[in-house]
Structure formats: C-alpha cells, structure tokens
Amino acid sequence: MVDIPGKVAYRYRQSIGMTATTTTLIGRRAGVSHATVCDVLNGRWQAKRISQATCARVRTIARKLNYRPNRVARSLLTGRTHTVALVIPSISRSFFPSIVLGVETEAKQHGYHVLLSHVIAGLEDEVPEIEALLERRVDGLIIVPRHGAHNRENYRQLLKEGFPLVFVNDWFEDVPVSAVVGDDFNGARQATEHLIALGHRRIAFLAGNPGPTVSQWRTDGYHRALKEHGLAAPKNYIQGFAYTVAHGYAGMQRLLKLSEPPTAVLGGNDAAALGGIKAALEAGLRVPEDIAFVGYGDDLEEVWFQKIPLTTMRLDATEMGRRAMALLVEEMGGPPACGRDAQAGADRRKKKTMEKLSAKLVVRESCGAKVTTQVHGSAVGKT
Amino acid sequence: MVDIPGKVAYRYRQSIGMTATTTTLIGRRAGVSHATVCDVLNGRWQAKRISQATCARVRTIARKLNYRPNRVARSLLTGRTHTVALVIPSISRSFFPSIVLGVETEAKQHGYHVLLSHVIAGLEDEVPEIEALLERRVDGLIIVPRHGAHNRENYRQLLKEGFPLVFVNDWFEDVPVSAVVGDDFNGARQATEHLIALGHRRIAFLAGNPGPTVSQWRTDGYHRALKEHGLAAPKNYIQGFAYTVAHGYAGMQRLLKLSEPPTAVLGGNDAAALGGIKAALEAGLRVPEDIAFVGYGDDLEEVWFQKIPLTTMRLDATEMGRRAMALLVEEMGGPPACGRDAQAGADRRKKKTMEKLSAKLVVRESCGAKVTTQVHGSAVGKT
DNA sequence: TTGAAAGCGCTACCAC
C-alpha cells in the first residue's frame, strides 16, 4: 500500500488526462516529456544533452501555443519571487520619485521587479503593510525607515530572522542594518561654512522633524561649523519642525521677530529654504542682499526659474536608490527565506554596510556669492 | 493500480512526515487537520461550524509559530495574484508620481499591490517588459500607452485575450480599451479662449511630441478656439516637438524670429511654457506685459515661487490614476486569467469606458489677467 | 539522452 505511491497518482492523472499544464501539453505535442520541455525552455539543453531536433520542435510548439511560463508556480517551488518591495512615506515630493527611479533601474538589471508601497503619510504604523508584503514572499525590502517603537521593533525582528532589508535615506544607530544615506553631517557643515566664508556671523537653521537621524545630522553639521569658527548658535536660531514650505515660512517669521535676527539662513531642505525666502521677501527684505539662504537637497525642479535661484547642497537621490538596491541584491544572495531549500537565515548574518553619499554645493543666487550664469544656462537641458 | 491513488500518496507522505507545510504543523499541534486550520485562519469557521475552542487553539498556535500564509501558493491555486502592474514611461517628471500615487491609493483600498515598471524612456519597445509582467501573472495592467506598431499590436492582442488592461493619460482611437485621460481638447480650447478674451489675436502654441492622441487633442483645441473666433493660426505658430523646457525654449526662440511674432503663447504643458518664458525674458521681453503665457498641467511644484507664476490648466493626475485603477478593478471582476477556474476570457469582453477628466483654469500672473493674491498665499499650505 | 516521480504550501470539495 505504501508502494511507489506517487507513481500511481501520476499514472492516474495521466490516464484521466489531468496533467494538462502547458508544459505537459507542449511535451505531448512534441512527443517528449514534461521535464524535457522545461529543460529546453530554460536553456539547459546543452547540459542535459538534448538533441537539436527536440529543442527546435519544443520551441516551435511553445511559441505556437503562446506559452508563458508561470513564475508563480516557479516561485512556490524555488522560494524566490524575484520581487522586492520599496516602502516609502510619500511619492509626491520630488525626492522620492528619484529614489524609486534608482531602485527600479538597478532592480531591472538584476532581474527583479519592484512592488511599490507608499505607506500613507499620516499612518505611522507600517507593520501591517510589511506583513502583507512578507506574505507575498518578496525576496527583500528597501525601506525609508520610520520612527516609532513599533516599527523599530519590527525592523529588528526582521533582521534577526535574517530577512534581507536595506534602509534608504535614513538610518538608526541601534538597528544593525545596511543602509544608504546622505552624508548630511558634512553636507550641512559645508553649507554653513559657505555662509561663514561669505562673511556671515548670525546664521540660523530651518530644521525638519527632529525624528530622523539624518535630520539630526544636518543640525549637528550646522552646529559643528559654527563651533569651529567660534560662532554662537542661539537656541532660538533653530526653527521649524518639518521639511515643508509652510514650516520654513513660519519658522522664518519667528526668526525675523528676534531682537537679533540672522543675516543668513540654512534650510534643512529646499522647501524649508523656499518658505524662509518667501517670509523674508514678504517682510520687505532683499535676498540675498539683506539675508542669504542656502537650501539642502536640490530636489526641486525648474530651480533655475525660481524668483531667486536657490543655492543648495545637491543630494543624488537616484544614486541613493540605486546603491540601496545593489546592497539589497547582495543581501539576497543567500538561500531563500522559504521554499525547497530554505534554511535558517541564521548564517545570513553578513556584515552590514552603511554607505554615505556626499552632497555637493551648488552655488546659485540666494546666498549672495558670485554666480556664473552657467548654472543658469545649464539647467535648460535638465528637464 | 489505478485504485485510489492520491490517497495512497497522501498516506505515504504522512507516514514519511513529509507533509510539514506550516498549516499541517499547526494542525498537528492543535490536534486538528490541515484543512481545518485553513478554514479557521481564513475566517470560514462560522460557515464550517468549527467550535470556538478549536478556533482559539489554532489561532494561538498560529500566532506562536509566527505563521504567515504563503500568498504565492494561494495564487497558484486561485489564479489571482492580487497584483497589478503600472507601466509608465518616466517617473522623474512630477506628473507621473501623482499618477502612481492615485493608482496605489485606490489599489490598496481593493487589496491590490502595485508592481511599478518604469519602462526606460529611450526604449520604445515595451513588449518584453509586459511579457515579463504577464509571466508573473499580474491580474491586470495599467499603461501609459506608447506608440509604435509593435506596442500597439501587443495591446490589441492582450485585449483580444480578454486581459484586463486600462490606459491612462493617453488613448488610441483604434484600440478598444478602457482609459482615463484628460479632456485636453476642451482644456486647450479654454486656455486659448482665455488668451483671446484678454485681447490677444496672435497666439502661438508650443506643442509636444505629435504622437500621443492627447497631444493632438491639445493642438486641436487650440485650433478650434482660434477658428471659432475668426483668428488665424499660421503654420509656424506651432513649434516644438517635446514637452520639455528645452524644447519650449527653442520653439520660442523660433517664434520670436518671425516677422509677426505672437503676443501670447499657449504651452503644451507647463515645462514648455516655462521654456518659452525663459526665451522671451532673455530676448528682453516682459511677461506678461509684452507677451502672455498659459501653461498646461499644473504639475510643477512650488509654482508660487516662480519668477513669473504661471497661469495654467490644472489637470489632476492623482485623480486620473485613481480612476484608472478603479476601472481596472472592474475589469478584473471576471474569472481569473489562469488557475483552477480559469476559462476563456472571451466572455470578459465588457463594455469599455473612456473617462475624460476636465482641466481647470488657474489664473496666476503669466497671462496678464488680474490676479488675486489669494492664489499666491494659498499655495503655502500646498507642500 | 529521456522520462517518471515527487513535491513547493495552499484551497476546495466531499464524505463522514
């Protein structure tokens, strides 16, 4: 009764004609088996020394039958979906589309597809979404990480299971993860030094949400530059709590009410800087003559056309995405997380990498430094 | 020999202990079967009248074992992946991210995930990419369609097979497909009429690539408006071959060299209009005093901060994406394209819908009409 | 060289 049972089942199915998967069908028409078809179609005919004639026959029939291998079935068997998920907080801000572009470009190069998950901005808990992604058996995850204990615990858990996970655009010191981020400490420092070099002594900072580590880095870089040049950073010289035009605007209004308002302002990002400029202009100040501005990111389009072209630190978001995906591909190199040869991901505990991309100062007009019209002109070809 | 064969196989597997799928494992620990676990975990315990105690036991154990249902396996069985692919030509232009956002928001609402495929701009043939997506058994496809005979033939083939496909942002008259597009004929007409109402008689158009149907619609709308008001549209009043700043710039330069240059210009999109303004300014003209501009799309960020805030026709790309996904959900309503109860998609030949979203005139400064400062102020909250 | 057999993890159906 326990005798060669699968065989029996197989024969049975055959007799009933119930083995009509497309490969079988092709095999039947070509007068070969199921498996041979598979070998031919997957380019293993050399290794398996399958005759040319057979190959040709199989291929012709496959084409005629409009055969499309079912990757779902393959995934079930191999435990790999060749899909990664990209979880980002927003896509409307121009910075993120660039990341998406980078990730997808790199992914395509490695035969991966990208499942995009834009976790709705207000919704702080991304755990259910990530869970859904895992149920789909994505091979890896690239996340713009979010704060909040719940999320953080979830990242840690994933990592402990050995699941391939890469952070992009932010990083937590206490989570052992690979990440690609901007070198925002040095970027902000350089930006601040640029303003100092232009003769400014009273330099304010329009900060973002204090949560993200990189956000903190920008603040630290700003502080460091001031300190190294013996300048003070009065506490109320740091204003704003989000990287938006509105917050930059409001923060600047507060700065202007101080008894000693700044003569120069570093924006935590470009939007904040623009909001600041708007407030300054409305207060009757001239930019950059009365007050200078430097932004961060260079992620706003058509910058050359702005009322006052913004001097800023350029951060290459596309490159950031690309590197993140490249890192993820490495992490996914081991055995699959599930499927036939799944095994404990324990031995996947590879060394984690943190890449820092440096930003580049792009001098335009808002800072008051001498501008070459090149910057202006060269932007035409950009769009 | 053909006697109850599956049963034998099953017993065999059982005896060998080879049925260690997670559901079986849970069942074993809970003292119930495989199938019961499945029923409990999928909320069918009411219908199957499974005892509360069993339910509780199963659920507890599942949680303890960190059970994550494998949707790949489920997909193989049901023939549905609950995944749709979104194929777009570009993501760096701000218009497309908005579409992505709309699609994804709507998709999430229906339990779908979005596989993003940004077909590289230069690569005109998207057939291989679509083929790859089909091998992954996506349930449906939303495409910003591309021209070229090969692509077009492919769309037609897909549609003939009854595969759920929706176009977004463009549409072909000769392809029987559901689509969501902008009402660009009336939009361009309205924009042109706005300029006519402001007293202009010599109105030029900075056109885009003549391929897309909507592009043609914009040109047609422009023509219609002129015609209805008895105005001429000299052939060389239409310039430009792509919706980019660079092309708008170059096109405008040509317009300015004419013996009778225009006094007003309609941009095929915002970027083209901006390029035009740039050329006009460089030629020493004042905008809008010497020459008026209207754009199309309102897809550039921080518009309020531009040197000359652009009057434009606002097109809601997010809404466009959302509607496209909603349409696709409908189309996917029938039997799955593959899997157990797949059947010829022939009866899926539902009525096709074409939705046109109308654009709204947003008056700012570039057209020379009276502007309320409201427009200016209200934009602060936008970012 | 080829083909038979087993099985990836799940769901659906029926029998008890």
Added chain:
DNA sequence: GTGGTAGCGCTTTCAA
C-alpha cells in the same frame, strides 16, 4: 464539525 484527498504549474532528482 472535521478530516481526507486532489491538484494549481512548475523544477529537480533519480532511474532507465
């Protein structure tokens, strides 16, 4: 209420 069984479409070993 519950359990047994078949099978989704593919890959991969092993036997011939």
